[in-house]
Amino acid sequence: MPAADDLAARERIRDAALNRFGRDGINRVTVRAIAADAGVSPALVIHHFGSKEKLRKACDAHVMALLRDGGAADARHRATLGDGSRLAALLEAAAPARRYLARAFLDGSPEAAALFDEIVEVTTAWLAEGERDGWARPTEHPRARAAIYVSWMLAPLTLSDHLERALGVHDLADTGTAVDYMSVAIEMLTRGVFSGDGVRQAWRSLERDDRNDGDDGTDRADEGEA
Template identity: 60%
Template sequence: MRSDSDLTARARIGNAALELFGSEGATRVSIRAIAAKAGVSPALVVHHFGSKEGLRSACDQYVISLVRGDPDDPADLKDAAGLAAMLEEAEPVRRYLARAFLDGTPEAAALFDEIVETTAAWLEQGSAEGWVRPADDPRARAALYVTWLLAPLAFGEHLSRVLGVADLHGTDAPLRYSRTSLDMLTHGVFTDERLLGAWDAAATKRRIR
């Protein structure tokens, strides 16, 4: 779960776990399998992480650290675009997130909530700096933004077919569809407010606000 140049046993174990959890699911992967892929003994996996759950928790924290960026470098949060940049750059992380959310475990729910909270803070920072529009409901916006970004993980098979790419988790595919996503988020889709007006009329009728 570090750079390729980091060859410590702990890093190799983390990288192996992230890859295997993503490809097979945490419930289907054993400590022995992780150890074999990392080229270490099962005892060393336990020594560093305590258990498979400890290892999964470390993977979760690693993913969260990527979403947060470098808190000591404001440019990292502003320019890297947090979750979006992470999803574009890290193939094992995309596979890990896809599998985690498909498994629907309490750990995955906690991970999603943490990503939403982190993204909400990032968007609010952007709003304060003037490069993100203010929102009436910042938390709802953050949750929907995260869902928007993670949707390709859940619909990978269908998106691969429609976009004509063999592997949606490869480097080129996210760059292809994320440009369209960013264009929609930056410039919008609709040219007037007729749909907002229709929603407001329906909400007023149903007394929803």
């Protein structure tokens, strides 16, 4: 098989696996089913990837490449996303990749945990770059900010059934639908939700009260038992 055809077959198998894993879950998918979707033999799947587990790792690597590099979607939509979010770029990439992420986190495997941690690391670095370039506000808690940001951005994937019902849409993985709800998310992230500084001041007051309770060796639960 010529090198170009060999590469095309490998990518076709990977894309078929993304689709199958995202739809049915990794544990329920067979190499035979992936091969049938890709139009190749099961032997060719094994030839390229060695095993279903190694194919899953290749899918993880593909998703992370979208995050690190921004992907083609980031270039296409940079005008509408400003400096762009690499996670938002993933949400606007191929629907199978979005479904794959959703299924991976719902499955709750150690591999999914490692994938989440890697996404947080990538996002921490990306937001630090934003601070240096002036499009992200500084924070004293960079990793916590990145972890919360990632959780917010992934929520539509893992809560898709409920969000589809609340928004009156059929499929959140559809690119057009993703762009619509992401526009609301971007508005919230760039403009904020609360006006004024009242909510922040109230929270800081609560933090001070909590610290004071800890300093005198008591807490509200102890006081209630007295």
